[in-house]
Amino acid sequence: MKNKIKLYPFLIALGIGLVVVSCKTPAITPTKATAAVPESFGVASTDTTNMSTLPWKTFFKDPNLVALIDTALQNNQELKITLQEIEIAKNDIRVRKGALLPTVGVRAGAGVEKVGRYTSQGAGDATTEIMPGTEMPDPLTDFTLAAYANWEVDIWKKLRNAKKAAISRYLSTIEGKNFVTTNLITEVANSYYELLALDSQLEIIRQNIKLQNNALDIVKIQKQAARSTELAVQKFQAEVLSSQSMEFETLQKIKETENRINFLLGRYPQEIKRDSAAFLKLLPAEVKSGIPSQLLANRPDIKQAELELAAAKLDVKVARAEFYPTLGISASYGLQAFKTSYLFRTPESILYSLAGDIAAPLINRNAIKAEFASANSRQLQALYNYERTVLNAYLEVSTQLSNISNLDKSYALKSQQVDALNKSIDAANDLFKSARADYFEVLMTQRDALESKLELIDTKKAQLNAAIHVYRDLGGGWK
Template structure:
């Protein structure tokens, strides 16, 4: 007996050693550390901790964003990814538990009389006294169960991977919300900027029309020639063309806003006073370590990395012997009237089995190597996400600083050129300035005003981009 047991123990050890050969899972790589702060900002006060309603403040923009969060198609798709991941978690949890099925069958068979299975049964009879025949019927109804003992943690690690991916899908939805809020704000400010451009253009058109009337009057009086009138008319036509172009751009931006909100094209309400002349931005980025908590894409990349690590462990466990248990219990009889007799028709079985891959393990090795490579890819993706996040914040901080300086200079330039329009008009009326000087002054003033609006728009863009880069917008 002991000799018999020793043989089985030796066989089991051989199976285990052969299964465990050459399956190292060491794939960890050093992570590049982020600098501790942004541009010498060491204060932990962080604008990302503000809700987007509080950060933007404009009630019109807030209402539009609320509509987008409710109806945006991409956000609805992200929600369904969460539901799929949730279902996968439920599936992997179920794999850890025994499977119990209700089963039943009825059939007829005939055993060949010259077969080994029939030999020796001639003249036999059932417990009921019925004779045994080569042709017989058989009926069963009961329960059947199977269960794989998770000795090496294969199923447990699959559950961990599914759970990590579920949390990653939730973070993915948060990142979609953050991007949606930022896109809505950026597009809204673009629309306000175009409104400002249109207003400036129309004011310039009025000035040009008045100037054209003056030139025509001077031509009638012999103080100006036809060329001057044509130059003013050409400039007026150019401005009206620019007005139409701006109106088309407004239509396109309104279309994009409607698309983000999941609506068909319609006019967008906006608060023109939100695009005020003075733009003062508070740059409160906090410290770089807060990105790990505030940015959903970083947390998503981290959870994806955790999932791939669990996948590797589960793939490694496939090399080890697996232990399974199957069992059945029910009623079995050759005639329906005997099926539910107890204890004569009661049947049950319990079997235990152990299997281990020995030869032709290429499929298992391929899956293991695939998961190892997938883990390394997830690591690099996590490193890349950290690098991009820090770089985005650092870039926007510098951008805001430069834009604020540009805005101050451009504002002074606009003030000077706006004043020069009145000066050139007065001089032209008294004959001390040419019509070309008036045209050039108006063109320069218009161009400078449009550039000022563009710088102001870029400042608002940086305000939104910095907020998103720091991880704001999803709360």
């Protein structure tokens, strides 16, 4: 007993030495996110009204589109995959929380041992009496039934920081799901308006084919009357065939767009319910961009990057704690005997133990240093990713606001162009009938009118999509 007491000062000194050695750890690289953004999106404004606060069912007015988006949010496979990532992150929190608690278990065992008689243990067992007249059995059996517990004391908050990092990553997966949601809504809406645009273009192409066929009939009559040539007939015929080919190309694009929407909705091909009759009369949503600082609170990808940065900082603290000594406590309590008949004879068969140990890396710490350096690098990566995400968010909104302004001006000019070319078609046909214009002028006028009408539809589609993109880029759609 005296010898054990004399050992305590040495154990205390050893523990202090381990702490001193372990405290020589590398410094954590300082990181400070610079999330400052400009005060405006290019035009000085203090209006904080932000369209991103609108729920998507309020933002979109078309009931057919609302129904499609609702189906996509229920069935889209990518969104379902993201939801499982949230569950995985949630389970990781449970794992980290469990590491803070003692590990408790029950152990039952049986064994047999035969040692040589001419050994110190064998000679001692041969002369040992368990009770009067009873020697130590040979071979020696062993039966154990005990409970045990092990616990790592979280002195340096290593386990608690690991749990906090897991919570941050869980929250980041939720923001990641929100980001997937708003992108899914945008993609469905973009594809829907593309489908409406293609329907309108198909209608214009078919109207143009009728117009070209009428012109072809006229030039054939003129040829019979010797007022035109075979060259004119073939030119008009070629133009009709070109438009008919364009019709089938547009039909294929319609099919591809329908299939893309069905894929986003997680279903096999079926008709997309829509109303394309008044596509050119659709008006984009009114844009209210608010102020740039609102992006930090509204954009899911910015909040996700911020949470990933917080988790990376905690990972560095966890890696740094690996340099420090660990304190472990273990205990056991139960029954042990060499015969089952003695196993429940107490207190003779009772076993118990309680031990604590301190351990710390002293010599080969290269692996710990490497992991700490990697954690520092991952922290810097998360910082740069956060700053890049904020910058990208601002530039996306700025680009789309400029795009909306330019598209409005472009659409007004293209509308005037279409009106002028529609009038020129009638004039060209009248002049051609009276032999005051040749067939080439008629062909070019029809071709220019067709192209301008198709471009007008594309511009309208771009206007609608630009408004949707601003809504997404401001952080709308996931609420």
